[in-house]
Structure formats: C-alpha cells, structure tokens
Amino acid sequence: MSAGFDHINMEEVKRRGIKVGFTPDVLTDATAELTVALLLSTSRRLLQASAEISNGGWQKCSWSPVWMLGPGLTGSTVGIFGLGKIGQAVMQRLSGFGVGRFIYSGNTEKKLEKHLPSAEFVSFDALLKESDFIVVTAALNDATRGKFDKKSFVNMKKTAIFINTSRGAMVDQEALVWALKEGEIRAAGLDVMMPEPLPPNHVLTTLPNCTLLPHIGSAEESTRAVMAMLSADNLIGGLTPGGTMKKQLC
C-alpha cells in the first residue's frame, strides 16, 4: 500500500488488465512531519551526537565550544523543490522556526493559500544557488528523474543541507556521495535512496554528514491505519463485480 507507484511497471499492469489501487492524499501530514524531523536531525547532527555518548566521544570533547555544531533555521533561506501538498505542509511547519525566506521551484508558480507563509517562485538554478536548506518533495517523473546531478550539487552553497523525502531516483546518488565526501555541500538527510532497502555496507552509511532513514515518511500510526482502510476499500471495490475502487490508478 502506497501513494507512490513508481515501483509498479504500469505499462505491463495495463497490458495485463490488472486493476491497481493506491493511497494518495492521506500521508501529507506524516511525510511533512518526518521531513522536518529529518531536516533538524541532519542540520543539528542528532544521530551523530547521540552516537558520541556510546562511542566515548562526549568524554573526550565535553563542552568544547565548537563540538557538534550545526546551522540553525532562523533567518535561513529554505528552498523547496516541488511545492505540492507535502511541500506546502513542510513549509507551514518550518515557518514556526523563524525561516527568513522560502523559495521554491517546480513546474508552475502556485497560488498559495492565506494560511501559508509567502514563498517566491524561482528558477531551479536560483533554488540551488540561494538555498541554505534544499528540501525535495516533488513527484518522480521523467522530468525530475536524476534532477539532482553533479552540476546541481556544485551549484549549491558549500554550506547547503540537502533533504530528500520524495524518491531516491530524483538524485544521482554517486554525485551526492561525491558532493558529501568532497565538501561540495555540508550534509544530506535522506528518507529515500537507491536501492531500497539500502545494503547495510553501502557507502552512504559510512558518511558522517549523511543522515539516513529507511523510508519511514508515512510510518505514523493513524496515517498507516487510514492507508490500510483505504487499501481494504480499494480491494473490495476491485474484487466486487461491477464495483469501483475508492482510489484507482488504473
């Protein structure tokens, strides 16, 4: 059960006449919340800092003024790639952290609802160059696949923090590893990657400036319950002769 369907061979499914249901629109809040958690974990190095307790690092560096430093959100520029429902929900949540400026890039300029902070529509190039935090919440399609390549990482600030809770295939992962190793960007936080599950010995797991989560964007209790109910409704609708699915992809 999922909202995304990039793991399904749609051509083959259609060719075989198989019905497919999905669970869109019900995981916006859960994914937005996780995105904010991942951003803060990455910028303030929470997993790294926590490990310093068990690996003895704290005892060596106790109260050193520059130990475990990371940048804050106050006054920063946050750039969102793909300001759809999830992107907007992320922006709404981040506005409580004193962000100085929101910018976004994507297919089209959005007319934002009044309860949202203002955000400036900019070119992809400007998003890369001006953002302190770049958050990827766009959908994966032919236009976005591999969008974050070596050139994109070179164009980012050296202090940029890159967060992806969308799909791993939006990123040229080898280029990201290179950018993290070479200090082309400061850090990355990924809830999505290639492949999933990521092998435990993958190079990404060895980088201290990369925070990894095992694709848990929608892993929130009530969200999963709603997804399960919707999937059950879809199944019943799909199996009942003459029935319809609540959310049918094809």
Ligand SMILES: O=C(O)C(=O)CO
């Ligand atoms: O349901 C999906 O498509 C997800 O990616 C959940 O995180």
